[in-house]
Amino acid sequence: MNIIRLGFNIDHVATIRNARGGLHPDPLRAAEIALKAGADGITLHLREDRRHIRDDDLARVSASIDAPINLEMAVTNEMLGIAIATRPHAVCLVPEKRQEVTTEGGLDAAGMIETLAPFVARLKDAEIRVSLFIDPDIAQVEAAARIGAPVVELHTGTYAENYGHEAELARLASAASRAAALGIECHAGHGLTFGNVAPVAALPPIAELNIGHFLVGEAVFLGLPVVIAEMKARIVAARHETGVSQ
Numbered sequence: 001m002n003i004i005r006l007g008f009n010i011d012h013v014a015t016i017r018n019a020r021g022g023l024h025p026d027p028l029r030a031a032e033i034a035l036k037a038g039a040d041g042i043t044l045h046l047r048e049d050r051r052h053i054r055d056d057d058l059a060r061v062s063a064s065i066d067a068p069i070n071l072e073m074a075v076t077n078e079m080l081g082i083a084i085a086t087r088p089h090a091v092c093l094v095p096e097k098r099q100e101v102t103t104e105g106g107l108d109a110a111g112m113i114e115t116l117a118p119f120v121a122r123l124k125d126a127e128i129r130v131s132l133f134i135d136p137d138i139a140q141v142e143a144a145a146r147i148g149a150p151v152v153e154l155h156t157g158t159y160a161e162n163y164g165h166e167a168e169l170a171r172l173a174s175a176a177s178r179a180a181a182l183g184i185e186c187h188a189g190h191g192l193t194f195g196n197v198a199p200v201a202a203l204p205p206i207a208e209l210n211i212g213h214f215l216v217g218e219a220v221f222l223g224l225p226v227v228i229a230e231m232k233a234r235i236v237a238a239r240h241e242t243g244v245s246q
């Protein structure tokens with residue numbers, strides 16, 4: 001049985017923090033807890049508009065975390081400079097449009113071979129493992145091979161939205177097999193949940209899953225009993241200490 005890794009995407013911890021403009025909850029603390037709980041790596045997306053992860057988060061995570069860091073970023077000169085200066089274990093190149101809520105659709109590797117080949121080469125020269133976030137299409141996987149990308153991450157958004165339709169799982173399976181045949185390591189991610197992750201995790205060529213939104217959302221529910229009990233205990237104890245009857 002080959003190994004499968006879980007990359008925890010901390011972007012949405014930063015989204016919650018930014019909603020109040022303070023420091024809590026700190027995405028670095030979430031990364032540390034996730035690694036202790038069994039995550040194998042930390043993924044974070046430094047968007048051009050810095051809507052969740054900020055430069056300072058990337059710097060702090062890079063300085064404090066020993067596990068592999070996977071930096072998701074757009075294909076821009078600014079991001080290339082940041083990646084080369086920071087030297088994360090891996091960079092995942094993603095398409096980015098300012099207006100989108102999240103990363104909608106994969107990178108058009110087949111239509112960007114001329115742009116991507118030198119960009120990927122610069123990252124590889126800096127000893128960064130490069131992956132291309134692409135739709136599960138054979139043509140995109142083959143373009144990744146021509147570009148020289150050692151890794152692809154298959155976009156599972158359409159699979160997740162159409163969960164139960166065998167055709168979407170079959171698309172992932174054949175793109176993953178094609179990647180393996182071309183010697184490309186295959187990752188997958190986007191929209192994965194407790195409910196839909198198993199069939200993707202079972203595909204033999206898939207070596208890593210990157211998951212964020214569901215994990216952060218579900219942590220709210222699984223964590224609420226603990227934090228409510230702790231807060232209630234503290235406020236009741238404070239009232240007792242004053243000697244005032246409840």
Ligand code: PXP
Nearest residue numbers: 103133189190191210211212213
């Ligand atoms: N992989 C990539 C390349 C992504 O852009 C995202 C979304 O940030 C994910 C994985 C994780 O998706 P989700 O947050 O839906 O789990």
